[in-house]
Amino acid sequence: MIHPILRMGEPRLLRIAQPVDAFDTPELHALVADMFETMHDANGAGLAAPQIGVDRRLVIFGFAADAQRSDDDPVPETVLLNPVIEKLEVEEQDGWEGCLSVPGMRGLVPRAERIRYRGFDPFGKPIDRIATGFHARVVQHECDHLDGILYPMRVRDFTHFGFTEELFPGQDIVDD
Ligand code: NI
Numbered sequence: 001m002i003h004p005i006l007r008m009g010e011p012r013l014l015r016i017a018q019p020v021d022a023f024d025t026p027e028l029h030a031l032v033a034d035m036f037e038t039m040h041d042a043n044g045a046g047l048a049a050p051q052i053g054v055d056r057r058l059v060i061f062g063f064a065a066d067a068q069r070s071d072d073d074p075v076p077e078t079v080l081l082n083p084v085i086e087k088l089e090v091e092e093q094d095g096w097e098g099c100l101s102v103p104g105m106r107g108l109v110p111r112a113e114r115i116r117y118r119g120f121d122p123f124g125k126p127i128d129r130i131a132t133g134f135h136a137r138v139v140q141h142e143c144d145h146l147d148g149i150l151y152p153m154r155v156r157d158f159t160h161f162g163f164t165e166e167l168f169p170g171q172d173i174v175d176d
Pocket of ligand 1: 100145
């Protein structure tokens with residue numbers, strides 16, 4: 001089932017989400033299926049449970065290489081519960097981000113270029129990966145949603161924040 005995606009300003013996007021405390025349940029598998037359906041319908045690269053109003057520490061992300069994301073390396077399709085991120089580089093890199101909860105806009109956001117992330121899949125199996133570049137950026141963006149942080153809150157230079165159509169005229173850029 002496709003869920004409506006909450007937009008910035010909705011108070012539920014600002015909550016600190018609760019840990020997932022039961023793995024491999026029918027409810028959890030149904031939620032994950034709904035999240036993928038919702039993310040694919042919106043052409044997103046990632047989605048966090050709070051974006052559909054679910055107060056749990058659960059994110060999904062990933063996509064195969066395709067024409068719309070020709071500049072981005074593919075990111076493995078992943079369901080990540082109760083994630084923990086460790087930054088492996090002090091220095092941050094600026095990159096453009098969008099968000100399904102902030103439709104039609106882009107902003108330049110500093111993120112760690114290299115991270116280690118850990119968590120669990122829906123069956124309770126541990127996930128432990130090193131990620132760089134766009135993969136690392138997506139994970140940091142999605143996990144921020146679990147702490148009530150939307151990417152505009154991380155924009156440092158608001159001359160690099162605005163409407164996608166004005167920032168990148170003539171380019172067909174999706175919201176993420
Ligand atoms: Ni987002």
